[in-house]
Amino acid sequence: MTIAVLDGDTFDDLAMLLVFALEGSTVTGAGxxxxxxxxxxxxxxxxxxxxxxxxxxDTANVQAAVIPCPGSSAVDREVYPAPVLIKPSGMDEESDRG
Structure with a gap:
């Protein structure tokens, strides 16, 4: 069994990119x-x-994104529908939370 764990710096990078994408003032499309x-x-x-x-x-778009390049040693992954992530309340601009 292989277990991949993000180190602290990689996790921080991922969190920063998610905040940047979700903030919405500069990103018009991201995945x-x-x-x-x-x-x-x-x-x-x-x-x-x-x-x-x-x-x-859409799972077809995910499949296209994860197909290994010809000749690469990358692993072929099974694609599944992603779960719906419920947007927490209080995250919109009208929220009275600062």
């Missing part, structure tokens, strides 16, 4: 592909950023 390293069948899920939140990506 997030999450993959597992679990063998024998690694999985992939994808979300697009729209309206300041993550929405499940």
């Amino acid at each position: 997030l592909i999450a993959t597992t390293a679990a063998e024998p069948r690694p999985r992939a899920y994808g979300w697009t950023v729209r309206d300041g939140w993550l929405h499940p990506m």
Whole structure:
């Protein structure tokens, strides 16, 4: 079994990119592909950023994003529909939280 864990710097980079994409003033389109390293069948899920939140990506688009390049040693991943992520309340601009 292979377990991949993000180190602190990589996690911070990922968090920064998510905040940048979700903030919405400069990003008009973005995507997030999450993959597992679990063998024998690694999985992939994808979300697009729209309206300041993550929405499940069409599985055909995720499949196109994770297909290994010809001749590469990359692992072929099974693609599954991403779960719907509920936007927490209080995250919109009208929120009275500062």
